[in-house]
Amino acid sequence: MDLELAGKVAIVTGGGRGIGRAIVAALAAEGATVAIVDRDNVDRAEALAAELGQAAAFRADVSRSDDVAAMVEAVTQRFGKVDILVNNAGTLSRKSIIEDSYEDWDRVLRTNLYGCYHCARAVAPAMIARGTGRIVNISSIHGRVAKAAMGSYCTSKAAIDMFTKQLAVELAPHGVTVNAVAPGTISTEINLPLYKSTAPADVALQQATLKKVPMGRIGEPEDIGRAVAFLASGKTPYITGAILYVDGGYIAEGTPRL
Numbered sequence: 262m263d264l265e266l267a268g269k270v271a272i273v274t275g276g277g278r279g280i281g282r283a284i285v286a287a288l289a290a291e292g293a294t295v296a297i298v299d300r301d302n303v304d305r306a307e308a309l310a311a312e313l314g315q316a317a318a319f320r321a322d323v324s325r326s327d328d329v330a331a332m333v334e335a336v337t338q339r340f341g342k343v344d345i346l347v348n349n350a351g352t353l354s355r356k357s358i359i360e361d362s363y364e365d366w367d368r369v370l371r372t373n374l375y376g377c378y379h380c381a382r383a384v385a386p387a388m389i390a391r392g393t394g395r396i397v398n399i400s401s402i403h404g405r406v407a408k409a410a411m412g413s414y415c416t417s418k419a420a421i422d423m424f425t426k427q428l429a430v431e432l433a434p435h436g437v438t439v440n441a442v443a444p445g446t447i448s449t450e451i452n453l454p455l456y457k458s459t460a461p462a463d464v465a466l467q468q469a470t471l472k473k474v475p476m477g478r479i480g481e482p483e484d485i486g487r488a489v490a491f492l493a494s495g496k497t498p499y500i501t502g503a504i505l506y507v508d509g510g511y512i513a514e515g516t517p518r519l
């Protein structure tokens with residue numbers, strides 16, 4: 262199926278590695294020109310851009326509105342427009358709500374939630390003026406299901422789900438769709454040390470996690486890339502305010518099998 266992405270310009274935040282990298286690759290493979298945004302590791306984004314051809318690297322810390330405004334301006338100057346925004350950049354703190362420091366709580370909320378807010382505010386006016394656009398936010402199954410010792414992260418992802426629905430309602434009359442992709446556990450640098458480990462405690466944790474996934478495996482970044490390309494495509498103008506779980510059935514089952 263032609264996703265009608267040729268000639269489109271996409272911004273992908275946190276696009277230099279992990280899930281973001283797979284989203285960049287999926288959009289580029291469908292013919293989109295991609296602005297790969299990273300915070301500190303612009304070299305990494307530049308290397309990916311050189312590999313793909315139809316792409317360029319940009320720097321921004323999404324937790325800072327001034328950085329984001331400058332980045333969107335630079336992308337617009339370079340490519341003439343922004344058709345697609347993918348809010349993928351994310352971070353976490355592995356602490357409970359009461360144990361988390363104010364600094365970590367602030368870092369997670371500012372990156373995950375405010376990052377989406379800053380980027381959406383920066384691109385939306387031009388999308389509204391043109392009467393078309395696609396915004397895809399990367400949420401998580403943990404926007405819906407709480408997880409011990411991930412208080413700020415789960416809170417931020419739940420807020421992203423409502424932010425997605427609210428913005429979808431506000432932008433629907435302007436032809437701009439806003440959706441979220443909510444991944445389950447995905448094989449990225451955050452999780453690989455655990456999933457490659459043979460230490461008994463880690464193996465027990467791997468097995469406990471996999472028991473919650475009806476498909477019995479963790480997902481690949483490409484699973485998320487394809488879902489984002491679908492929601493960013495010209496073929497999905499009537500899907501808005503949706504949260505698409507890409508999780509091997511985790512949310513559908515809910516209770517782990519014994």
Ligand code: NDP
Pocket residue numbers: 274275276277278279280281298299300301302321322323324349350351352372399400401402443444445446447448449450451452
């Ligand atoms: P990674 O940590 O591998 O990649 C995150 C990317 O975001 C990195 O490039 C990172 O850059 C960038 N980033 C972090 N903070 C900022 C910031 N303030 N401004 C700009 N860029 C920033 O994570 P994943 O690929 O695993 O996750 C990507 C998204 O998917 C996140 O939103 C995450 O919450 C979500 N997700 C991941 C799941 C998983 O199992 N992996 C499951 C569910 C959701 P840097 O290297 O400089 O830190």
